[in-house]
Amino acid sequence: MRVIDGGICAVRGVHAAGLKDDYMGLALIEGAGPCAGVFTRNKVVAAPVVLTRDNLENHKYVAGTIINSGNANAFTGEQGMADAREMARLAADKLGVQKSHIAVASTGVIGRFLDVGWIKDHLDEVYGALSADPQGCRNATKAIMTTDLIEKEVSVELECGVRIGGIAKGSGMIEPNMGTMLAFIYTDAILSADTLKECLVKANDSSFNMMVVDGDTSTNDMALLTATGASSIAPDVANFQRGLDYVLVELAKKIARDGEGATKLIEVQVNGASDLADARKVAKTIVRSPLVKSAIYGHDPNWGRVVAAAGYSGASLDQDKVSLKFSDGKNAVTLVDHGQVADTSANQQLKSIMESDTVIISVDLSLGEAFAVAWGCDLTYDYVRINAEYTT
Amino acid sequence: MRVIDGGICAVRGVHAAGLKDDYMGLALIEGAGPCAGVFTRNKVVAAPVVLTRDNLENHKYVAGTIINSGNANAFTGEQGMADAREMARLAADKLGVQKSHIAVASTGVIGRFLDVGWIKDHLDEVYGALSADPQGCRNATKAIMTTDLIEKEVSVELECGVRIGGIAKGSGMIEPNMGTMLAFIYTDAILSADTLKECLVKANDSSFNMMVVDGDTSTNDMALLTATGASSIAPDVANFQRGLDYVLVELAKKIARDGEGATKLIEVQVNGASDLADARKVAKTIVRSPLVKSAIYGHDPNWGRVVAAAGYSGASLDQDKVSLKFSDGKNAVTLVDHGQVADTSANQQLKSIMESDTVIISVDLSLGEAFAVAWGCDLTYDYVRINAEYTT
CATH class of the missing domain: 3.10.20.340 (ArgJ beta chain, C-terminal domain)
Structure with a gap:
C-alpha cells in the first residue's frame, strides 16, 4: 500500500467539484456504484440523513452526492424533508440519474430552513466544474468545510492496484451550532454493497468512532463508502480492509487535529x-x-x-x-x-x-x-x- | 422548614474548626452518631475513601471527621493507606474516641505522598479552636476549599425542631488535578444509620449526582451524613427527607455556580x-x-x-x-x-x-x-x- 495524491479524485470513476461563498458551500460528487453508509445515532436526525439512509436501505447504490455547508437542515420538520428531496432531484437531473440514487448531506446551523434557491442558483456552475483532477477533490473538500482550518483528504493505492480515497470535514461550524462530521470515501474496487458495509462498519469503529473533539454528537454525521468498480479489480477483502482502515484513521486524525481551537x-x-x-x-x-x-x-x-x-x-x-x-x-x-x-x-x-x-x-x-x-x-x-x- | 445560619454548627452536638495556609488546609469536626456515606464510583479510589468506607461499613458510626486539602492522598499505594490511618489515629487521640470511629477525607493533588507531619503539627491548634459557633463551621469550610471561591454551607430547621446542616467543597483545585466534591452533613435528629443511608442515597441522587462541572469524576468524592441525636427528636422520615433534599440541592447549586471559571x-x-x-x-x-x-x-x-x-x-x-x-x-x-x-x-x-x-x-x-x-x-x-x- 502506498499513499497517493488526489483524494477521492485519485479513485477512477470519480469526478468532484465545489464552490463556497460567505453564505453557503456546495459540493457535487459524481461516482456510481454499490454504497454503504454509517449515520449519526443522535435521535434528533437531520432531514438529509433520513433521506440518504432510506435511499441506501432501499437501493444500496449511489450515483452522485450533493452536499451543502452553512445549514444543517436539521430540526426543520416536513419542510426540511421536502428541501432534502429537492436537493436530490436537482442533482439527479444534472447528472442524469435516478433521484433515489443521490446521497444528500448538510452541515451548519440547526433549526433554519434551507435556502434551496441558493443551491439551485449555484448548481450549474458546480456541475460544469466536475473534474477527475485533484483540484476537483480539493474544491469539494473546501466547499463542505465550515470553521475547519485544514482540508481533510487521504488516498492510497493497494498492491493489487485498487485505490481508496476519502474526504472529510469535522469539528468546525459556520455558526455556533454543531460540528458535523461528514466523510465521503470512494474506491474503484469491485465490491458489493454488503461487503462495503461490513468493511465500513469495521473501519468506522476504530477510526471516526474513536475520535472525540468535545463529546457532542451531531444530528448530521454521515460517512459513505462507494465502490465505482472502475479499476476492474476485485480485491482481497482483508487487504481492502487494511487500506480502508488506513484512510479512515488518517481522516479521523486530521479531524481531531483540526478540532475547534485545537493546537495539538x-x-x-x-x-x-x-x-x-x-x-x-x-x-x-x-x-x-x-x-x-x-x-x-x-x-x-x-x-x-x-x-x-x-x-x-x-x-x-x-x-x-x-x-x-x-x-x-x-x-x-x-x-x-x-x-x-x-x-x-x-x-x-x-x-x-x-x-x-x-x-x-x-x-x-x-x-x-x-x-x-x-x-x-x-x-x-x-x-x-x-x-x-x-x-x- | 426555615433556613437558618450556622451551617453544620447550627446542628446541636457539632463542633468544628479549621485552618489553612498556602501549603495545605486542615479541618476537624466533632459530632458523634450513626452515620451514612456515599463515595466516588471511580475505580481509582483514594486511600481516605477506602478507609472511611470500611469504617462505615463496619460501624455505621462516626465520632469525628478529619479533612485535609492540598493533597488527595490518591494513587499513593500502601503508604497512602498508612497515612490515612495515621490521620484517623491522630484525630481519635485528640477527640478521645476510637480510631475506627473517625472519618478521613482528602482533596488536592493526586499521586504525591501526604505530609502527615504538617497535619500533626497543626492539629493541636485546630483541636483547640473547636467551636459550636458559626465561625467554627466557616473556618472548617474554608479549610477544605481548594480553588473554590465561595464557602458552601447550608442549614435548615424543620417544623419539628430538628436541624440539618451541611458544608461542601467542589470544583476547585489547589493544583491542577481533581476537583473533588466533599460534603459533610449533620443533623441533630435521632435516626438510625440505615435510615440515614436511605435518605442520603435518595437526596444524593437528585442533588450531587445531578450536578456536572466538567464531567470528570474524582477519585476522592465523599458525602457523609451523621445524626448526633442532640435534639432528642425522632422526626417523621418523610419530613426529614424533604429537609435533607433541600440542603443537598442548595449545596449542589452552590458547587455548580462556583465551578472552575464559571460565571453562571x-x-x-x-x-x-x-x-x-x-x-x-x-x-x-x-x-x-x-x-x-x-x-x-x-x-x-x-x-x-x-x-x-x-x-x-x-x-x-x-x-x-x-x-x-x-x-x-x-x-x-x-x-x-x-x-x-x-x-x-x-x-x-x-x-x-x-x-x-x-x-x-x-x-x-x-x-x-x-x-x-x-x-x-x-x-x-x-x-x-x-x-x-x-x-x-
Whole structure:
C-alpha cells in the first residue's frame, strides 16, 4: 500500500467539484456504484440523513452526492424533508440519474430552513466544474468545510492496484451550532454493497468512532463508502480492509487535529485491557476528559487526571497494575509503572514531549490482551471563543 | 422548614474548626452518631475513601471527621493507606474516641505522598479552636476549599425542631488535578444509620449526582451524613427527607455556580420524560455539553445545541414533540413548541435572560410524566486557564 495524491479524485470513476461563498458551500460528487453508509445515532436526525439512509436501505447504490455547508437542515420538520428531496432531484437531473440514487448531506446551523434557491442558483456552475483532477477533490473538500482550518483528504493505492480515497470535514461550524462530521470515501474496487458495509462498519469503529473533539454528537454525521468498480479489480477483502482502515484513521486524525481551537493532536493508546470494549472505553474517556485536554494544552504531563479518567471509564482496572507513558512518537517517558509513580519533575525529555504538536498517552492496564486507540485534541481558549460568540 | 445560619454548627452536638495556609488546609469536626456515606464510583479510589468506607461499613458510626486539602492522598499505594490511618489515629487521640470511629477525607493533588507531619503539627491548634459557633463551621469550610471561591454551607430547621446542616467543597483545585466534591452533613435528629443511608442515597441522587462541572469524576468524592441525636427528636422520615433534599440541592447549586471559571449557574429542568432514568439522562447530557456550556457563557440562546444534546443522551425522544424554554427564574421565553421553532431573533426578554447570572433551560419531551433537574455552569476562558496552568 502506498499513499497517493488526489483524494477521492485519485479513485477512477470519480469526478468532484465545489464552490463556497460567505453564505453557503456546495459540493457535487459524481461516482456510481454499490454504497454503504454509517449515520449519526443522535435521535434528533437531520432531514438529509433520513433521506440518504432510506435511499441506501432501499437501493444500496449511489450515483452522485450533493452536499451543502452553512445549514444543517436539521430540526426543520416536513419542510426540511421536502428541501432534502429537492436537493436530490436537482442533482439527479444534472447528472442524469435516478433521484433515489443521490446521497444528500448538510452541515451548519440547526433549526433554519434551507435556502434551496441558493443551491439551485449555484448548481450549474458546480456541475460544469466536475473534474477527475485533484483540484476537483480539493474544491469539494473546501466547499463542505465550515470553521475547519485544514482540508481533510487521504488516498492510497493497494498492491493489487485498487485505490481508496476519502474526504472529510469535522469539528468546525459556520455558526455556533454543531460540528458535523461528514466523510465521503470512494474506491474503484469491485465490491458489493454488503461487503462495503461490513468493511465500513469495521473501519468506522476504530477510526471516526474513536475520535472525540468535545463529546457532542451531531444530528448530521454521515460517512459513505462507494465502490465505482472502475479499476476492474476485485480485491482481497482483508487487504481492502487494511487500506480502508488506513484512510479512515488518517481522516479521523486530521479531524481531531483540526478540532475547534485545537493546537495539538492527542492520541491515547490503551493496552492490556480485559476486552476490546474496555480498551475503547478507557481510550475514549481519557481523550474526552476536559481536565486531560486542558492539561495537554498547558503542556502539563498531568498523569493523575489520566488515571482518574481511566478509573471512571467503567472499564475493569486495578490501580496497582496500571502503567502510563507520554510520548511524542519518537521518545517516550514512563510516569507510572505498575502503580509505582516515577519522579519526572526534572525530566527534560518529558518537557519536550509535552511541547510537541502530537502527544501520545499510552496506558497499559496489564489485565488482558485487548488494545484500542482514540484521537482527540486539546481544550483551548479558542474552543471557548469559537463556541461562545453570540450569533443567534 | 426555615433556613437558618450556622451551617453544620447550627446542628446541636457539632463542633468544628479549621485552618489553612498556602501549603495545605486542615479541618476537624466533632459530632458523634450513626452515620451514612456515599463515595466516588471511580475505580481509582483514594486511600481516605477506602478507609472511611470500611469504617462505615463496619460501624455505621462516626465520632469525628478529619479533612485535609492540598493533597488527595490518591494513587499513593500502601503508604497512602498508612497515612490515612495515621490521620484517623491522630484525630481519635485528640477527640478521645476510637480510631475506627473517625472519618478521613482528602482533596488536592493526586499521586504525591501526604505530609502527615504538617497535619500533626497543626492539629493541636485546630483541636483547640473547636467551636459550636458559626465561625467554627466557616473556618472548617474554608479549610477544605481548594480553588473554590465561595464557602458552601447550608442549614435548615424543620417544623419539628430538628436541624440539618451541611458544608461542601467542589470544583476547585489547589493544583491542577481533581476537583473533588466533599460534603459533610449533620443533623441533630435521632435516626438510625440505615435510615440515614436511605435518605442520603435518595437526596444524593437528585442533588450531587445531578450536578456536572466538567464531567470528570474524582477519585476522592465523599458525602457523609451523621445524626448526633442532640435534639432528642425522632422526626417523621418523610419530613426529614424533604429537609435533607433541600440542603443537598442548595449545596449542589452552590458547587455548580462556583465551578472552575464559571460565571453562571445553569439549571436544566426536564419534564415529560418516559421515565426517571430518561429524564435524568437528558438533563445531565444537556448540562454536560461543552457546546451548550460555551453558548451560555456567550449569552447565546443556542437551542439547537440543547435539542442535539437531548437527542444523543440515549433517552427516548420524538423531535416533533419537544418543547423548549429559556428562563432566568422570573421570565420565560419559548424557543421551540412541540417541534415548531419560534422566531426569537428580536426578543429583548430572551436577551436579558441570557445575561442573567442563572439560566434555566426547560425541556418538555411530552412523552410521559417523569421529570428531573440538573445543575452545571458555563464553560469559560477561565476554566481553560485554571486547568492549563503548568504546575507539575
